[in-house]
Amino acid sequence: MSTVQPPSPGDIETPPGAGDAQAALHDRISADSLTTRRDYLRIVATVSGGLAVGGLAVAGGVLHRHGEPAGGGVPQAKKIADGLPPGESLSFRYPGEEDRAVAVRLEDGSLVGYSAVCTHLACAVLWRKDRGREGELYCPCHEGIFDARTGEVTAGPPPRGLPKVVVVEEQNGSIWAIGTTRSGESVEAGLCRQLLDERPDFAARVGCPGAATQQAPGVDPRQQSRQT
Amino acid sequence: MTHPHLPPSPGGPPHPETSAGAPPLPNTPADAPARPDYRPGSADPRLNRPMRERYPQIRATSGYGDPRVRHTGPGPGAGSEQEPERSAKLTARLVLALSVVIGQLWALTITVNEWMKGDTSTAWWGAGFLCLSFLAVLLLWLLDPKDR
The missing domain is CATH 2.102.10.10 (Rieske [2Fe-2S] iron-sulphur domain)
Structure with a gap:
């Protein structure tokens, strides 16, 4: 193992004359981000909370029952x-x-x-x-x-x-x-x-x-x- | 160049920092200082930087973004997880949380269906189930907050 620090990301350059394909690959690699399992766990917890809020909203009556009067009660003939x-x-x-x-x-x-x-x-x-x-x-x-x-x-x-x-x-x-x-x-x-x-x-x-x-x-x- | 945290070479002088973090050698005296509590990461903050900063050549997408990269180092597991037990626990937490969310999706369909049929009491039971499931996922998420 060595303590020599690697160069910063800005030092990584596409070699001149490498062509558009390699430049595109370089851009794609630079644009992607690493999503860890901890990130996924946080996302899953957020989705779970959203589903819980959605369930409460549904039970509370946020949805309109088709064919039912908007204000409840007996519809007019x-x-x-x-x-x-x-x-x-x-x-x-x-x-x-x-x-x-x-x-x-x-x-x-x-x-x-x-x-x-x-x-x-x-x-x-x-x-x-x-x-x-x-x-x-x-x-x-x-x-x-x-x-x-x-x-x-x-x-x-x-x-x-x-x-x-x-x-x-x-x-x-x-x-x-x-x-x-x-x-x-x-x-x-x-x-x-x-x-x-x-x-x-x-x-x-x-x-x-x-x-x-x-x-x-x-x-x-x-x-x-x-x-x- | 030799890393300051590595054990000394067999013939070299003992390194002052290795006696605390490394396992005791057979000739270590019994009154040696106790091993410190485990802390994930390194004592050198410079080495606790994100992997993409420590190894920019490897790229953040190693293994799937760059078709040229198949491993993160010269040896097995180099540059990635050093504790497979902790990794397995994290994976298990993620799998359990995903299972709970799948159950929540099912419960939401039941809740909507029962509410649309006019059975509001069952819909409230479904909402309660969804909230308890969220608490379970939250518990899984907060189970090990010190984990890095």
Whole structure:
């Protein structure tokens, strides 16, 4: 071993006439920096802290649930069409103008509605009546497929079913959207969850579990509508 | 030129600085001073500079940036880790921390999914798991702060 100190980095020069290739190699070597395992450990700790903060933010409600009113509560009823023939679909916005939704009249006359925002990466979900046994809700981005009758995932990468949009048909054939549910939630549970907070009288009238049993004096005319 | 911290040559006079840091020789008297506590690095601050400053010819990217460099010295392990046990512990800490972060990624997907489904209580459990995992990684990071 020798104590002769090596020259400083500035003394290392590319030999004259070495060519552009060697000069480029010299530049690349000089530009790279050494990342040690201790540096990696520090980076990993930083990433871990970021994930923890992200988890707290998610649990605290920083994300917007698709198909849910921005301020919570019961969304306002909205007329979306005068009629819908069997096998056809209708795109609309509900409950907010940013919430894409789709209503579908199945071949047997059933009327269903869902959020049209794919639960995978929020692409638009399309109604494809030529696919599946009675049509499918199809996300073309990553081949996600949802059952047309329940909204549950039948194929592809979406992690959960589509939130429902409760659509009802009036006696005159007009179609209204009157509420939303969350993924995997039944229509009854979703409506009762929203009604129990703001309209407990109506919740009791429609038989929501946990609601008071007194009758409400005023009744919304759409209560009489038929959900098919 | 002879390095001042190296043991003296067999025929030469004993070096005054070698009696403290080097292991006792067979003819060392029993009342020799105790070995000092281990401190990583050298007693000569000049030798504790980053490796790229001590050996600029080797370059900071030795082994992957410069295709001409395959080893950092003429002998096995020269110029790099002198204590493989400490190196292994550091690698183990890094591997454990990476495993915990992978678990955190999984937990975050669960947390987001449960929150979007409306199950906020499960989402808060997931957030708690993420925070505990962060504490575990922090512990791994701070396990040996004196390590250089």
